[in-house]
Every structure is written in C-alpha cells, then in structure tokens.
Amino acid sequence: xxxxxxxxxxxxxxxxxxxxxxxxxxxxxxxxxxxxxxxxxxxxxxxxxxxxxxxxxxxxxxxxxxxxxxxxxxxxxxxxxxxxxxxxxxxxxxxxxxxxxxxxxxxxxxxxxxxxxxxxxxxxxxxxxxxxxxxxxxxxxxxxxxxxxxxxxxxxxxxxxxxxxxxxx
Numbered sequence: 001x002x003x004x005x006x007x008x009x010x011x012x013x014x015x016x017x018x019x020x021x022x023x024x025x026x027x028x029x030x031x032x033x034x035x036x037x038x039x040x041x042x043x044x045x046x047x048x049x050x051x052x053x054x055x056x057x058x059x060x061x062x063x064x065x066x067x068x069x070x071x072x073x074x075x076x077x078x079x080x081x082x083x084x085x086x087x088x089x090x091x092x093x094x095x096x097x098x099x100x101x102x103x104x105x106x107x108x109x110x111x112x113x114x115x116x117x118x119x120x121x122x123x124x125x126x127x128x129x130x131x132x133x134x135x136x137x138x139x140x141x142x143x144x145x146x147x148x149x150x151x152x153x154x155x156x157x158x159x160x161x162x163x164x165x166x167x168x169x
Contacts, residue, residue: 081168
C-alpha cells in the first residue's frame with residue numbers, strides 16, 4: 001500500500017483557510033484513507049490509500065472534499081513517501097547549512113521552466129526534478145526569491161519536509 005504526503009497549499013497561513021489538524025485527520029479517515037497523520041499546523045497529511053487510486057484522482061478527491069466538507073478551497077500536491085525520501089536526499093545545501101530554518105523546498109505541480117535569482121539577492125536555488133531547493137542565508141523573509149516570485153509553488157521549511165518524510169518511512 002502506497003503512503004502519500006498531501007501538501008495543502010495556503011492552509012493555516014497568515015490566519016486564513018484555517019483547518020484544525022484533528023478535523024483534517026478525520027476528513028482523510030472518512031475518505032477511506034488509512035493511517036492519517038498530520039504534522040503541527042503545517043497542512044501536511046501523511047496517509048495510505050488502500051484502494052490504490054491514481055495520484056491525480058486522489059488529488060482531485062481531496063481538493064473537492066476540503067472544499068465541500070470543510071469549506072476550504074485548497075490546492076493539493078501529492079508526493080509518495082518514496083519521492084519525499086528522494087527530496088530529502090537530494091537537497092544540495094545540507095552540507096553547507098546546519099540550521100533547518102535556512103533551508104526550504106518548493107514543490108511544483110510540474111517541472112518548472114528556467115528561473116533566475118533576483119538581482120542582488122543572496123538566495124540560491126537548485127531545481128531538482130519538480131522541486132526547487134532554496135538556501136536563504138539572509139532568511140526567507142528577506143529574500144526576493146519567495147512564494148510571490150515563484151509561480152505554482154508550495155514552499156515548506158525543511159523541518160516540515162523531514163517530519164512527514166519520517167512519518168511516511
């Protein structure tokens with residue numbers, strides 16, 4: 001049975017689209033998913049799909065249920081536990097940065113076109129498949145290479161990537 005991590009876009013960010021993690025776990029259970037677990041108030045849900053549905057179908061079902069059941073229209077990106085393990089292993093900045101608050105990853109719905117770091121910005125990024133790994137030595141709040149800059153993104157700090165990875169392992 002495949003374990004997935006659902007990354008909910010725009011949930012519990014800046015006081016909008018608030019969802020209690022208990023409600024989110026219950027919603028996933030009601031949808032027939034097994035082992036639903038959440039991490040803090042991150043909007044990340046680790047779950048198993050005993051029916052073995054296709055990822056695109058799962059994503060659509062989850063988005064519809066979030067909107068219809070909880071009144072929260074939220075985009076959902078899915079990663080398997082296996083693909084999240086590759087994400088963790090592929091971070092090119094792990095050997096240069098011990099502080100996980102300085103490392104981020106942006107999950108894309110599909111592989112991105114070429115990006116360039118904004119002029120005079122100290123941030124660095126590496127595109128690995130359909131993910132962007134960020135190193136922001138000046139802090140994420142100060143970089144121009146942020147969510148507003150990157151279209152179709154879902155950025156998670158490194159702690160919020162590692163915790164679901166460990167839950168899915």
